[in-house]
Amino acid sequence: MPGRRLAGWVAAVPMAVLALATIYPLVFTANVAMKTRRDYVLDRFSPAGSLRWDNLAEAWAGAGMARYFVNSFVVVAFAVALLLLLGSMAGFALSQLRFRGSSMIFLGCLAGLFVPFQVIMVPLTRVMADSGLIDTYPGLILAYVAQFLPFTVFLMTSHYRTIPAEIVDAARIDGNTVYGVYRRIMLPLGVPALLSVGILDALFCWNDVLISLLMMPSPEHRTLMIGVNALRGQYSDDIPTFASGVLIAAIPVLMIYLFLQRQIADGVTAGSTKG
Amino acid sequence: MPIGSPTPLVRPAGSGRTGAATVTHRRRRQDARRGRAERLAPYVLVAPAVLIIVVLRLWPLVLGVNFSFTGDGELNGTPVGLGNYLELAADPLFRTSLRNVGLLVLLLPVAVAIPGLLATFIYLRVPGHRVYRSVYFFPAVLSPVIVGAIFNLMLGFDGPLNAVLGAVGVGPVDWLGDPDLAMFTVVGVHVWATFGMALVVFLAGFSTLDASLLDAARVDGASLRQTIWHVIIPSLTRTIQFVFVTTMIGMLTSMFGLLFVMTSGGPEGSTYLPEYYIWHQQGQMNRPALASAASTVLFVVMLVVGLLQITLLRRAGRQD
Numbered sequence: 001m002p003g004r005r006l007a008g009w010v011a012a013v014p015m016a017v018l019a020l021a022t023i024y025p026l027v028f029t030a031n032v033a034m035k036t037r038r039d040y041v042l043d044r045f046s047p048a049g050s051l052r053w054d055n056l057a058e059a060w061a062g063a064g065m066a067r068y069f070v071n072s073f074v075v076v077a078f079a080v081a082l083l084l085l086l087g088s089m090a091g092f093a094l095s096q097l098r099f100r101g102s103s104m105i106f107l108g109c110l111a112g113l114f115v116p117f118q119v120i121m122v123p124l125t126r127v128m129a130d131s132g133l134i135d136t137y138p139g140l141i142l143a144y145v146a147q148f149l150p151f152t153v154f155l156m157t158s159h160y161r162t163i164p165a166e167i168v169d170a171a172r173i174d175g176n177t178v179y180g181v182y183r184r185i186m187l188p189l190g191v192p193a194l195l196s197v198g199i200l201d202a203l204f205c206w207n208d209v210l211i212s213l214l215m216m217p218s219p220e221h222r223t224l225m226i227g228v229n230a231l232r233g234q235y236s237d238d239i240p241t242f243a244s245g246v247l248i249a250a251i252p253v254l255m256i257y258l259f260l261q262r263q264i265a266d267g268v269t270a271g272s273t274k275g
Numbered sequence: 276m277p278i279g280s281p282t283p284l285v286r287p288a289g290s291g292r293t294g295a296a297t298v299t300h301r302r303r304r305q306d307a308r309r310g311r312a313e314r315l316a317p318y319v320l321v322a323p324a325v326l327i328i329v330v331l332r333l334w335p336l337v338l339g340v341n342f343s344f345t346g347d348g349e350l351n352g353t354p355v356g357l358g359n360y361l362e363l364a365a366d367p368l369f370r371t372s373l374r375n376v377g378l379l380v381l382l383l384p385v386a387v388a389i390p391g392l393l394a395t396f397i398y399l400r401v402p403g404h405r406v407y408r409s410v411y412f413f414p415a416v417l418s419p420v421i422v423g424a425i426f427n428l429m430l431g432f433d434g435p436l437n438a439v440l441g442a443v444g445v446g447p448v449d450w451l452g453d454p455d456l457a458m459f460t461v462v463g464v465h466v467w468a469t470f471g472m473a474l475v476v477f478l479a480g481f482s483t484l485d486a487s488l489l490d491a492a493r494v495d496g497a498s499l500r501q502t503i504w505h506v507i508i509p510s511l512t513r514t515i516q517f518v519f520v521t522t523m524i525g526m527l528t529s530m531f532g533l534l535f536v537m538t539s540g541g542p543e544g545s546t547y548l549p550e551y552y553i554w555h556q557q558g559q560m561n562r563p564a565l566a567s568a569a570s571t572v573l574f575v576v577m578l579v580v581g582l583l584q585i586t587l588l589r590r591a592g593r594q595d
Contacts, residue, residue: 011396012403018393019410021467025425028435032428045438090324099317105325112328115336116528118550119574122557122567123335123342146331153324177309178316207418209532210554225420229536232424239428246424250417257416261409264416268472269479 026250033243040240059245063234067220068227075137075212075223076205079144083152083201084194086145091156092186096168097178106157112150117211125214133215140215140223144205152197155270159193160186199260200267206253224249336574343568347561359568368540369569372547373576375458379526379548380580382462386522390470391515394477395503398484408478412471419532422468427451427537430460451538454545461533461546462526468533469525473518480514481507516588520581527577549573 032040033055034048059065093099094106117124124143125134133139163186171181212223222230228249235242257264346355363369393411397404414422429435430450437447450460488510492502508515531550538546540555549569557566 009402011399011401015393015396015401015407016403019407022410022414022471024435025429029425029428044433045435086324086327089320093317093320097317097320099314102317102321105321108325108333109328112332115332116524116574116577118528118531118553119570119577120332120335120339121553122563122570123338124331125557126342126563127331127335127338142327142331146327149324149327150332153328178313178320182320203416207416207420207532209418209420209535210550213535213554214558225418225532228420228424232427232536242424243428246421250421253416253418253421254413257413261412265412265475265479268415269476 029243030247032240033247035240037238037240055240055244056248059231059235059241059248062241063227063231063245065224065227065245065248068222068224071216071221072206072224075140075144076202078137078141079148079205080198080202082141082145083148084198086149087152087156087197088187088190088194089182090153091160091190092182094153094157095160096163096165096186109150109153113154117147121210121214128215135216135218135221137221140212140221143211143215144208147211148201148204152201155197155267156190156193158270159190163189196263196267196270199256199263203253203256203264339567340571342564343571345564347564351564355564359565360572362565363568363572368544368547369549369552371544372549372552373572375546375548376527376576378458379462380523383519383523383526386466386470386526387473387515387518389466390473391477391518393470394474394481395507397474397478398481399499408474411474414468415471415475417468419468419529420536422464423533423536426464426467452542454543457538457542457546461530461537464537465526465530465533469522469529472525473522476518476521477511477514480511480517484510512588516585519584519588523580523584524577527573527580549576 028045031048032044034050034052035044035055036052039046039048090109094102094109124146128134128139128143131139133142167185167189168181171185176184207225208223209225209229212226216222216226219230228245231242231245235245343359344354344356345351346353346358393407397407401407431437432447432449436450440446440448448456451457484507488506489502492506497505527548528550530548531554534540534546534548534551540547540551549572553566553569553573556562556569
């Protein structure tokens with residue numbers, strides 16, 4: 001139909017402009033990161049003559065980014081591992097086992113989903129401080145687990161609901177205990193969902209600002225995102241180095257995005273069209 | 276049949292006969308022990324998750340509400356009734372933050388319409404639709420800190436955006452320094468960073484759309500506008516509802532990072548949102564009880580807006 005095709009081309013123009021507007025800020029930042037300070041002051045838009053790595057090296061070493069990377073990595077790795085373990089255990093029980101109180105428990109987890117962090121941040125900080133967990137790795141890990149567990153349980157439950165009960169019955173007749181069914185059947189069958197929700201949880205934790213700001217006040221415990229923000233003050237008169245720091249911090253997530261786009265999108269869309 | 280027997284959950288302790296040491300009895304006792312372990316298994320599996328959610332999410336909610344009726348500083352812990360709430364009502368910063376919430380709610384339809392329209396075009400296969408999907412989605416994975424830092428460069432006085440404006444003859448704009456403009460700038464950046472999320476959700480909704488309806492519309496000679504209005508929107512009510520609710524929650528709860536990096540609440544407090552206010556009162560001003568009161572107000576606001584939205588969208592959905 002010619003009318004439709006014409007409409008398609010008319011839409012293509014704003015879409016292309018928007019795509020440019022989506023990409024350009026990152027291209028600009030990367031370009032600035034490759035410039036010398038002098039080049040930047042003279043003309044910030046011209047393409048950097050060559051790839052220069054000394055800004056990146058300066059940001060990496062000068063701002064101590066290695067430390068922030070390690071902090072973020074350790075915390076995210078433990079938090080995601082715990083989230084997946086606890087989320088799949090609870091998801092399996094809530095979807096495949098019948099027990100008294102299960103629907104109440106599921107509702108409780110859902111209720112947790114609707115409590116925004118902003119609303120509980122004051123008392124949570126207090127609870128953490130009272131338990132001596134403020135400014136410790138376990139404290140931040142636990143805070144992340146608490147934050148994203150309702151979401152993880154919810155997704156794992158809806159994933160396990162799609163698995164027919166016959167599979168579980170067959171495994172039971174073969175002599176498996178409930179724990180055996182979990183370990184031998186449910187964990188392997190949950191891998192696609194665990195991958196999606198795990199990537200999403202990892203992104204949330206890695207990108208977080210507010211929770212780590214509250215739970216890890218001391219500079220040596222800073223996570224990467226807080227560290228990047230601290231760059232601002234340190235390099236306020238050296239924009240190329242600042243841009244380099246931002247770029248370094250963005251690279252891991254961009255890599256993950258390039259390879260695992262589909263899984264990220266699956267996680268985001270779960271629950272949007274049904275249930 | 277789900278596993279876990281529907282038989283009574285608790286059996287009297289020691290129901291096995293005592294004293295009988297025959298093989299069958301021993302086997303039976305083992306079975307009983309195993310049976311008990313099996314019956315407890317679901318609780319063991321959910322216990323850690325439930326414990327964490329209750330202790331670190333639901334309990335703090337109760338604590339916070341309770342805490343909001345007590346005093347700060349010297350009055351620490353003593354009940355002050357509605358004192359904190361009265362102070363909030365009188366605080367111009369908090370009033371600005373609530374007004375900004377109102378602004379967000381007003382801008383919400385725009386933040387939903389943009390990805391909705393783009394998803395429609397992608398679904399109708401505009402040239403290059405495959406590329407657009409990945410391009411639009413990519414800022415959604417970036418941290419607000421990264422996005423904020425990038426846009427601090429973009430929106431600088433002699434940054435790229437003002438250069439574009441200069442090229443068409445419009446003077447440079449102080450995007451983050453003008454109190455009347457700064458909030459719109461931050462919301463704009465938030466939309467830039469998150470519309471890809473909503474887009475992907477819309478596309479998932481489209482994938483459940485019945486293609487024969489579209490064919491029928493085409494046969495009947497419906498225009499693009501008519502197709503969108505009479506076929507696509509009614510079939511996607513559920514998805515639209517989902518996007519509305521998640522976009523609003525996103526706007527009300529995940530702009531802290533941007534505010535923290537881009538404006539710190541300024542200029543003149545014009546970009547305060549409740550979450551920033553709470554953080555500021557708690558950490559910077561050492562007023563946790565006042566911050567708790569603000570949290571409680573935020574929670575109520577979110578509940579009311581959420582319920583209102585669901586009601587409105589339900590009613591809109593029913594008319595079709």
